[in-house]
Amino acid sequence: MPVTKVLIANRGEIACRVIRTCREMGILTVAVYSDADRGALHVRMADEAYCIGPAPARESYLMMYKILTVAKVSGADAIHPGYGFLSENAEAAKLFEANGITFIGPRPESIVRMGSKTEARIVAIKAGCPVVPGIQETMSDEDLAVEAEKIGYPVMVKAAMGGGGKGMRLVKNAEELKSGLPRARGEALSSFGDDSVYIEKAIIQPRHIEIQIFGDQHGNYVYLWERECSVQRRHQKVIEEAPSPHVTPEMRAAMGEAALKVARAVNYVGAGTVEFLADSERNFYFLEMNTRLQVEHCVTEWITGLDLVKWQILVARGEKLPLTQDQIKLNGWAVECRIYAEDPDKNFMPSPGRISFLRTPAGPGVRDDSGVYEGSEVSMFYDPMISKLSTWGPTRLDAIDKMRSALGEYRIGGIRSNVAFHEVLMEHEPFRSGFLHTGMLDKPFWKKKEVGPNLKFAVAAAMVAELDDDERRASQPVGSGEGKPDAWKHWGKFNRL
Amino acid sequence: MPVTKVLIANRGEIACRVIRTCREMGILTVAVYSDADRGALHVRMADEAYCIGPAPARESYLMMYKILTVAKVSGADAIHPGYGFLSENAEAAKLFEANGITFIGPRPESIVRMGSKTEARIVAIKAGCPVVPGIQETMSDEDLAVEAEKIGYPVMVKAAMGGGGKGMRLVKNAEELKSGLPRARGEALSSFGDDSVYIEKAIIQPRHIEIQIFGDQHGNYVYLWERECSVQRRHQKVIEEAPSPHVTPEMRAAMGEAALKVARAVNYVGAGTVEFLADSERNFYFLEMNTRLQVEHCVTEWITGLDLVKWQILVARGEKLPLTQDQIKLNGWAVECRIYAEDPDKNFMPSPGRISFLRTPAGPGVRDDSGVYEGSEVSMFYDPMISKLSTWGPTRLDAIDKMRSALGEYRIGGIRSNVAFHEVLMEHEPFRSGFLHTGMLDKPFWKKKEVGPNLKFAVAAAMVAELDDDERRASQPVGSGEGKPDAWKHWGKFNRL
Amino acid sequence: MKRTLLIGKETHDVELLRQDGVARLIWDGVEESLDILEVEPGSWSVIMGGKSVDVRLDTARNPDPDVQAFRATLYDAPYEFALQDPRKALLAAARGALASGGTLTAPMPGKVVKLLVKEGDLVTEGQPLLIMEAMKMQNELRSVSEGVITKVTTSEGATVETGSALITVGPKKA
């Protein structure tokens, strides 16, 4: 299947990311945009652009028939879904393929099977990939006690009808189970109207570690090592890195092979990610599979030197994977911070609005994947991501120190961002030490910093700005001058030697 | 010797480059600046900044005593000279060291010995490093004929007093030599008042290939592979890349060992570059040694994953080289374009002035080392370099295609730049094929492009801009509004599906 | 220019002077010369005592209109603070004084431009009582409580000193 013109059914940084690779490959790009995105960066960067409706995603970016129409009108022969939106929508994949347009993603069947958590767990078990030990059926207290012994304490008692952390109870030994079960059933009954419970092995301070895999249409598979995404806030990834400070070469190989078992079981094609929970003893358990390119693919690109979007396109064209497992490099360390328009001082409330000023970090080992520019709007209709800032260094601490430095260079005006939050994280000892777990940010470590040593400088600037403003108002009609000053406003003499 | 606060005796991109590494290492930085540079980026980025005099470099950046005074006043314990200015000034290095300040560069003796071309040639010969075969003494026609046979034709007859390409004559065989010598002597006499000539092996379409070396204070040496810098305009490097498309693993090892022989011969410490000429049969000949960090060190950083400035500081501290030769990686391919404020349509005349608009490329595999920002001035007092744009890819063509794409994203307003010139080069078949030589740009391949296919779009924008201007003038007092528009000026309906 | 710096619970007296091409900052009485340049619109390069700091300045919303709040982004961290014109602070304090004593006094030297009420008028909380010109600005002084005007002790055009009684507001009779 030729891929000569790609429609990107997405917006923001990932649309821009895909456009860049297409350009380098000499492939034309087609952007789609909602009314809110007429001036968005992906529209400016693409070779073609078509409006697909009002701002709400349900009326635009999620409208698969509109997108199909644009593909037909523009003559696109492939669609890249990015992440989110239609990327894990099997119906959309089927629709596009049925209309002769290559979907740059896995086969619809793979999306369906991995889309169901219970089905995915069964696939993993059958494939021989470890899952969190437990029984998924409900049974009597006595049978549960027997199973708990088999699984090994501590175990988690979970309400069958529960979800989102509700109706969960940690149990450390047989006695606690005996006394706890009646109470757990009582709570389950009052909360969910059903007293069924099941048990699962409790993983204390789990790490979220995921394996990037790739498959082609010829049955070849490779894994591109792991990413650790344990630094989360309310189950949202905040910082990702590759490799993981927790993973040994043996664990890496074992996790990679386990991930490929799952991929093979569903004849997976393209880029996919198998997510695991890992405990402190380096046991790991299948969590789910994401059947798309991940937000955090950049860190894998840094350490492997590969372009994952290019690989997606090559595979979609029917080509074989360009490398075999033993040709995949693991070089240095990469860290990624998700820069959001949100206010860490106000409980991370989104801060949409116009970006009045923007200077992004640069230099060796720094990569900024952005979907915005100075003057553009962070819309309230979509994910408030500004960019993904990633850095690379020969060692983990090199990458972290580089990130701290790059964050310091970041300047965003007009809206609030979480840059300062990341700066504090880069100096946070538990993070630097590499002892990560998914609950590490639950206790809010973020508070306003002590006043730093450079307050005087900031205040001096503010006073000069106020005085200049006053003088401007006093001496000139409002708004004279052509916007930017064409001569520096300079105060003070050079202290020349 | 501790290095806790570094004075950077330079400006522009290299000063910013050094500041970034210092920050990552937790080392404080001191900037120096001339009157013309009060608002320069390196002054904004450094922790401290001191004015050292008027704009002309002779009265500021080259004033070693002023710089020493700043080092003393600020308590800097080391000085990084960057490239140019004082970087190869042995007197400055001696002065700083004599005053207890570490010079981040080689020993003054190494600078002196390599600073003299004739001395450097003798060092290389004694060390067993190949030089361009030839006799440097003058002799009779008959003796020259004998020597020419030994060297092998073709040979170059050069006037002893000549220079800069003048008084050179290519001779292909003994007969041509016999008839050519009298004429060469005649020309030499009339041009330089001396009829002495000497002969050297003629290298046809030579390549400029250089080896990056590093030495520490403990006698350890490594070479960090080669860079090819054959794409030159008037003997100035325009594009650099690493590795070289011409170099085989055997040639690489041979060149690396030859370079280290020279380095060892002068007890070289720190970062240095041994430059060679190479012919089409992969013979290579010592040209000279640069006893400093090179402009083009970025491409070596890309392929090795090392931070050369960090290594310079580690070595200056007295530490051993962090890696041995067999630990040095060679990963993929990197290309660098020097972005200058110059007008390719006007014979590359410098184009100083205020940068009214600046958007630099970003994304995977793109690095921009800049010393400017939107609103800053490109001064007529210094090198008109805007930035060094470098890209990396798994293969040479990947890196070139990425560079072409990155150059397309570059937007510079207010001054002219050579971005479009580089864009044409990236599509220039002789460059893409890798058959490079130092004269490849002598025949001007640069001419104005045919009008591209997007003229209509540019004209439409210009017409709307003119009309908007007219309307603004008609309806409002001049210059009302606060500079930037806070709402988009939008014409035309969305062609919504 | 004098300002009161408000940061967290701290306050500092700061003053900026410009004379003969030299700028000086006086911080709680300690003077330092500074070199400051607006390098980009809203971005300032500040050099003081050799230290160089790049300051990105944004104004922030502040509930009190007499106080200008700033958010500055520096390499090390963001800084949030506010600057208050000390003369404005005096005005604000005066409004508080009325609440307790019932008599509005002149917060600083100035001129009564306009009286907006007369004796016997019923006034509501927040109602403007008079306009006073001070610091080249016209300031509306408002009533902080409901009540009745019991005394007007000034007149339009009068020049008043700090502390001069202007208007007294008494309790409204039921």
Added chain:
Amino acid sequence: MKRTLLIGKETHDVELLRQDGVARLIWDGVEESLDILEVEPGSWSVIMGGKSVDVRLDTARNPDPDVQAFRATLYDAPYEFALQDPRKALLAAARGALASGGTLTAPMPGKVVKLLVKEGDLVTEGQPLLIMEAMKMQNELRSVSEGVITKVTTSEGATVETGSALITVGPKKA
């Protein structure tokens, strides 16, 4: 708005229309609708026929003041071109006509605002002869040669048609 596009040795007639919220570009007679947005000051996002092009626009110096030169940076390449107001071109042509014929004629309909010379006056090359209002602008029409005014065939306030004779300049007698 009509313009003559000058690029290299080519010229094109281009016209831009805005009506009912729709913008159209007429290029040598062929019409196309366009969607154009100033995304940053001086940067334009242009969508025409589905194609999307980001245009960075800078004005360039041009020796001829009647022509506005532009330099546009696009993803593919820079474009240099100039736009000339065809009415200004007519004016420019008129000045040329005077040089050959000796008689200044009205380059387009308009009104003579002011006569700056009278019969018998000696004039130098480039000296303004009269001011004519056309296209809502006052245009100074100048002499292209040294000479003497032999005839004035119009008057202040006169409305003139294209081609009306205005002033004749004859050779200066030695």
